[in-house]
Amino acid sequence: MIHVEKLRKVYDGRPAIEDVTFEIAQGQTVGLLGLNGAGKSTVLKILGAMLMPSSGTARVGGFSIEDSPQEVRRLIGFLPDQPPLYDEMSVRDYLKFVAGLKGITSAKAASAADAAIDRTNLADVANDPIESLSHGFRQRTGIAQAIVHQPKVVILDEPINGLDPLQIVEMRDLILALRGDHTIILSSHILSEITRTCDRIMVIDGGRVSAEGSEAELRSRMQGRHNIDVEIANPDHPAAARISGTLQGIKGVQEVSVQGHTISIQASDDCRSEIARAVVESGVGLNGLLRRDDGLESLFMKLVQKGAANE
Amino acid sequence: MNKMFLVAGRELGCFFKTWMGWIVIAAALFIDGLLFNAFAMGQQAKLSTEVLGDFFYFASGISIVAGILLAMRLIAEEKQNGTITLLYSSPVTERELVYGKFLSAAVFMMLLHLASLYLPALIMMKGKISPGHLAAGYLNLALIGWAAIAITLFASSMAANQLVAAVTGTMITVALLVLWIVSDIASPPFKDIFSHLALHNKHFSSLAKGIVKLSDVVYYLSVTFFFLECSVRVVESRRWQG
Numbered sequence: 001m002i003h004v005e006k007l008r009k010v011y012d013g014r015p016a017i018e019d020v021t022f023e024i025a026q027g028q029t030v031g032l033l034g035l036n037g038a039g040k041s042t043v044l045k046i047l048g049a050m051l052m053p054s055s056g057t058a059r060v061g062g063f064s065i066e067d068s069p070q071e072v073r074r075l076i077g078f079l080p081d082q083p084p085l086y087d088e089m090s091v092r093d094y095l096k097f098v099a100g101l102k103g104i105t106s107a108k109a110a111s112a113a114d115a116a117i118d119r120t121n122l123a124d125v126a127n128d129p130i131e132s133l134s135h136g137f138r139q140r141t142g143i144a145q146a147i148v149h150q151p152k153v154v155i156l157d158e159p160i161n162g163l164d165p166l167q168i169v170e171m172r173d174l175i176l177a178l179r180g181d182h183t184i185i186l187s188s189h190i191l192s193e194i195t196r197t198c199d200r201i202m203v204i205d206g207g208r209v210s211a212e213g214s215e216a217e218l219r220s221r222m223q224g225r226h227n228i229d230v231e232i233a234n235p236d237h238p239a240a241a242r243i244s245g246t247l248q249g250i251k252g253v254q255e256v257s258v259q260g261h262t263i264s265i266q267a268s269d270d271c272r273s274e275i276a277r278a279v280v281e282s283g284v285g286l287n288g289l290l291r292r293d294d295g296l297e298s299l300f301m302k303l304v305q306k307g308a309a310n311e
Numbered sequence: 312m313n314k315m316f317l318v319a320g321r322e323l324g325c326f327f328k329t330w331m332g333w334i335v336i337a338a339a340l341f342i343d344g345l346l347f348n349a350f351a352m353g354q355q356a357k358l359s360t361e362v363l364g365d366f367f368y369f370a371s372g373i374s375i376v377a378g379i380l381l382a383m384r385l386i387a388e389e390k391q392n393g394t395i396t397l398l399y400s401s402p403v404t405e406r407e408l409v410y411g412k413f414l415s416a417a418v419f420m421m422l423l424h425l426a427s428l429y430l431p432a433l434i435m436m437k438g439k440i441s442p443g444h445l446a447a448g449y450l451n452l453a454l455i456g457w458a459a460i461a462i463t464l465f466a467s468s469m470a471a472n473q474l475v476a477a478v479t480g481t482m483i484t485v486a487l488l489v490l491w492i493v494s495d496i497a498s499p500p501f502k503d504i505f506s507h508l509a510l511h512n513k514h515f516s517s518l519a520k521g522i523v524k525l526s527d528v529v530y531y532l533s534v535t536f537f538f539l540e541c542s543v544r545v546v547e548s549r550r551w552q553g
Binding site: 051052076080084097101 | 324328329393396397398399401402
C-alpha cells in the first residue's frame, strides 16, 4: 500500500530525512517512533502529498505523490499534530464539509459524517460548536475528519499529543478499532503507545530509519543479555551457599547475585530451563522464575542511541 | 466546481458566524450613511442624479476598504489556525480553493451592497433616479470591491498572518489607486498607461454616472482575474512546502 524508497528532504541545506526506505502492506498499522525533530512529521507530510521530497520516491496505493498527488490525497486521511478544526462549526457540519472536500457527494456527506461520529464516539457533542470541545474531543474530531471518507490509508501525526491519561486510553482504543479497515501509519515519541497500537515499529533517528520490526524483534535485537530472576523457597538450606557457584557453571550465565529469596542472573543466552533444573536439583526449592525485560523507555533509548552510534 | 462552492459556502457561513462579517457590514453601513448625509446630500440643493453619483463615489471607497477587510483573512487565517493542512491534504485544486474563497467574499460584498440600497431609496422619496444609473453604480461598486478582494486575497495567500495580508493588500491597492495622480505628472506614453491602469478615476467616473462602458468592466474583471490567478500560483507553490 505504501512504498517509500531512498526518500530525502533537505531544508536550507540541512537534511531532515535521509535515505528513508520502507514498505507498508495493506491493513498494517505501523508506528514511526522518534524524538522530536527526528524527521517523523517530514515523512508523514510527504506521504500526505503536502511536501515535495528533495529526492527519492514515495507511492501510496500505487500512485506517486509527485506525479499523481490528487489521487494520493483521495486515498489518505490525514491528522496533523494540531487537528485542523474550524471552531465556529458544529462537529457534524464540519465532518459534512470535510466529506465534501474529500469527494463524497452532498447526498452522501451527511451519512458519512454520521458514520464517522459513531466510530469516534462523538454523538454526544455532534451538534456542539467545535470551539466548546475539550482537548480530547477535539482530537477525536480530528480522527473523525481523517476517516470520514473511508480512506485506504490513515496518517496520524502524534495523535496522543497533549492528552491526559484517560484520553490516551480512549485514543488508543479508537486507533485499535480502526485497525484492519485501514492501513494506518502513526507517529509518536512514546514507545509504550506505539507498541500497544502498532503491528510494526520504525525507529526514526536523525532523519534515518535506525531500526524496524515488531516490538519483540526490536527487543531481541537490542537486548544483548537476558535478565532472569529466580525465587527460591529455602534460602537457609545448606545448598543455598553453593547455589551461586552452581549457576555460574551453566553455559551462558555471566553474573549471579543472591539476596535472600531472590537470585538475579544475567546471561548471554536464554538458559531458563537449565537454571530451573539446577535450582531444583540443589534442593533449595524453586518458587518462581521470571525473565525480566528492560523497560520500554530503556529500549527506546537504546534504539535511539544505536542510531546515533551508527551515524 | 462542487468543491469551489463547498469552500465558498463554508467561508460565507464563517462571515456570519464570527464577528468579522457583522462588524464589516455594520461599519460599512454606518460610514456609508454618514458620508451620504454629510456629503452626498450636502447642504445645498442638488439634482437627484448628482446625489446618487456622489453616493457611489463615496461608497466606492467603503467598498475597497470592506474588500480588504473581508479578504485579508481568507487564506492567512487558515495558515494561522493550521486548518490549511486540511485543504492541502484534500483532493481540492488550488483554483477551486482560491476561487471558492473569492466567491464567498464577493457574495458577502454583494449582500453588503444590497443592505445599502436604503440610501438610494431615500433619494427616491424626494427625487427621481434612473434604474439604469442605480444598476450601473452598484455594478461599479461590485467590480471595484471584487478587485480589492482579489488583490488582498493575493496578499493573504503570501502572508503568514492577517495583519501582514491587510497591510500588503492595502499597499498594492493604494499603489493602483494613486496611479491616476501619477498619470497627471507623467509624460506620454506613461501618462496614458498609468491612467489606464489606475483603479479609480478613469474607469470609475463613467460607471458612477450610470454609463456602462465595456472597457471599464473588462478592466476591473481583468484586475480581479489577474490577482486571482497570481493567488493560484502562490498556493500551488506553498502547498508543496508542508
